[in-house]
Amino acid sequence: MKAVISRFVAILILVIPGIVACFGFLQMKTATFDYFAAFGNDAVIPKFSWLTFIVGFILFAVGIGFIGGWIFFRDRKHNYVAPRFKKKRPRPNV
Incomplete structure (x- = not known):
């Protein structure tokens, strides 16, 4: 049972940074898309x-x-x- 819990914790340690990276990518994509999408609307100045x-x-x-x-x-x-x-292995002092 202890091995199952330790493997589950290890998976969580890898999944959480993966979710953070995906969220960051989506934020960058959204910012870029909103900027380029604003060029089609004449009432808005793209920022x-x-x-x-x-x-x-x-x-x-x-x-x-x-x-x-x-x-x-x-x-x-x-x-x-x-x-x-x-x-690197330390060299023996001669």
């Missing part, structure tokens, strides 16, 4: 909502960065990475 776009970009970057770091360190632990990314 780009920078705050929504920047918050969306930050959420997207944090979510993707967390997932990417998780995968990188897991692969480093199993020696699946290129030699330049492997942990």
Whole structure:
């Protein structure tokens, strides 16, 4: 039972940043779409909502960065990475 709970927690740790990244991407998409959609309406002067776009970009970057770091360190632990990314061993003092 303990293994099932620990795997469930591990899945949640990966799903939450994924949802955050998706929400950030949707915020950036919405800000861009609203700006370009306003060009079709002559009664409105198109304004780009920078705050929504920047918050969306930050959420997207944090979510993707967390997932990417998780995968990188897991692969480093199993020696699946290129030699330049492997942990450096200290040289013995002679």
